Amino acid sequence: MKEPTKKLIKASGIVHGKRIGYVVIKVNGTVTFQKELASEHLSIFGIGTFLSKACVDQLNNKGVAKFTSLQCNHIVNTGSLTLIEGTTRMVLSRGQLNIRKELTADQVKARGLIRAKSVEAEQVELHISGRCEIHSLKGQSIHVTPDLLTLSFTRQLFCQNIFGEDIHLYRTKADFVQGSNVHIGPHCRIQQLHFTIDYTIHPTATVKTILKI
Template identity: 25%
Template sequence: MTEQVRPDLVISGMGSASGGDYGKVRIEGTGKVDGDLSCESIQVSGMAAMGGNMTAGRFELQGKLTGVGSLKANTVDIEGHVNLRGRLQGDDISLTGILKLQGDCEAERFAAHGGFAIQGLLNAGTIDIHLHGRGEAAEIGGETIRVRKPERQSWGGLLRRLIPAFNPRLTTGTIEGDDVHLEATTAGIVRGSHVHIGEGCEIRLVEYRTELIVHPDANVAKRVKI
C-alpha cells in the first residue's frame, strides 16, 4: 500500500488556513490556523494564532504565538512569546523569552532563559531555569532542578526587548526533586535529597534526605531531615 503524502501548509505575509493533517507547516508574517493541527513540523517566524490543539515532531518559534488549545511536540524551541490556554508537552523544551500556560508543562528536559507563568504543574526530568524575569508555577517536580539568577548585563538583546526591568524571581507552592539548587526563589515547601538553598530564597519548609546547604542571605523558616 502506498503511503499517502501529506501536503505542506505555507502562510507568507498575511493569511489564514484550516487545521488538518499536514507535512510541514510554515508561517512567515502573520497567520491564523482554525482547528486542530497535526504535522511533521511547525515553524513560525512572526505572529501566529492557533484555534485548536497542535501536534508535531518539531515546533520552532521566532516571534509570538497565541493558542486556545495545547501543544505537543518532540522538540520545542521558543524564541519569543507563547501564550496557550492548554498544556505544553515535549521531550526537549527550550525557552528564550516568555511562556504563559493555563495548563501543565511536561518534558524530559525544560531549559528556560526568560520568564514564565504556568498555572498548572511544571514537571521534567531536568529543569534548568535562568531567571531573566518572573517565573511562576503552581508546583515544580523533577530529578535535577536548577534555578539561577544571571547578572542583567549578560542578557541578550531579545530578552531585553521582551522582558521589562524588574527583579527576577521564581514563585511556586512546592518544589520536589532529587538534586535541587535554588536562587531567588519563594516557595512553601522544598523537598529533595541534595538541597542547596541559595542567595535570595524565601522558603517556609525544607525537607531533605541527605544534604542541606543554606546560603547566609537565604531565609528558611523550618528544616526537617526525613
Template identity: 25%
Template sequence: MALDFKKLENLKIQNTTNIKGGNFNKVTITGNACFEGDISCKNFLSKGSCNAKGNIEGKNIVISGKASIDGNIKGKTAKLQGIIATKGNVDVEDLIIGGKVSIEKDLNCKIFNLPGVGSIEGNINSECVYIAGASHVKKDINTDIFVLSGGIVHQGVLNAKDVSITLGSKSKMNNIKCEKINIKKPENTSKLLSRLLKRLVKNEVSIECKKIEGKKIYLENTKADLVRGKVVVIGEGCNIKKVEYEEEFKVIQNGKVVNNIKI
C-alpha cells in the same frame, strides 16, 4: 494510503482567495487566503494572511504572517513566526515559536523552542522544552528536559527529569516535580555593567513557586512555600517558608529558610 505529493498540484495564493480545502504538493501564500476545509500538503508556507476553518497538515509548515486556524496543526516541523492563533492541538516533531502564538488546546512534540511569545491553554507534552522568550502555560508541562532563560507564568504542574532555569525575568510557577533542578540568577556581568545596573538586574529576576520537589535541588532568587528533596541547597536571594529533606540540607550566601525538617 499515504499521499504521493509529487503527483499533486502546487497552490500559490497572491491575492484574496477562498479555497474549499484539499490536497496539494506545496502551498505558498503571500496574499489573503481563506480555507473552508482541511489542507494537506508537503510544504506549507504563509507570508500573508491565512484564515483556516479546518486543519492544516504538512511535512514542513512555516507561518510568518497572520493566521487564524480553527482546527489542528500537524506536521514534522513547524516554524510559527507571525501572529498566530489556533483553536486546536499542535502535533509536530520539532516546533519553533518565534512570533506571538496562541494555542487553545494541547501542544505535543519532541523538541519545543520558544524564543518568541507563546500562550498555551492546554498541556505541553515534549521530550525537550527550551524557553528563551515569554510564555504562559495554563495546564501541565510533561518533559524530560526543561530549560528556561526567559520568563514563564505556569499554572499547572511541571513534570520533568532535569530542570535548568537561568532567570531572565520575573517568573511564576505553581508546582515543580523533577529529579534534578538548578535555578540560578544571571552570571556575573561586572565587566559589562555598572554596579547600579547589576543591582537592578539582581532585584528584578526571580521566580515564585508554591512547591518544588526533586532529588537534587539548588536554588537562587527563588521564593517558595515548600521545597522537598533528598539534597537541598538554598542559595542567594531565596526566601523559602519550609524545606523538607532526606539526606542533606544547606543554606549559603544569605539564603533565607523559615523552617526545615529532616524526613
C-alpha cells in the same frame, strides 16, 4: 515517482479545516488554525493561534504563538510562547514562556521569563532574568540560576511547591520545598524545607522550617 513534499505557508487569515500529514508549515503573518494540525516542522515568524490539538515533531517559534494543546518532540522558543497544556521531550526557551495549565517534558531549559501553573520534567534548568512564577514545579533535577546575559534587579522565582531529587535554588521564594539533596542559594525565602539526605543554606537565604523525612 517521489511524492511532492506537503507544505503550507500562510501569511494571514483563518484556516478552517484540518491540516494533517504536512512536512512543513510556516506562519509568516497573523494566522488562526481552528482545527487539528499535524506536521513534522512548524515555524512561526508572525502570530500563530492554534485552537485545537497540534501534533508537531519540531516547533520553532520566533514570533507569538498560542496553543490550546501541543504535543511536540522538540520546542525552540525565542519569541513568546503560550500553552494551555503541552507535552514534549525538550523545551529550549530564550524568550517568554507561559503555561496556563500544565507542561510535561523530559527536559526544560528556559532563559528569560517563565510563568506557569504546573511544570513537570526530568531535568529543569531555569536561568531567570526577571520575575518568574511557577505554581507547582516538579523534577528529578532542578537548577535555578541567574541569567548572566541580562542585568535585572527584579529577577526572582516565585513558587508554591517544589518537588525534586537534586535541587539548586537561587532567588527563589517558595512555600514548600521537598527533595533529597537541596541547596538553598543566595537570597532565597523558603517557608518549609523537607529533605531526605542533605541540605545547605546560603548565608543570605532564610528557611523558616526544616524537617528530615
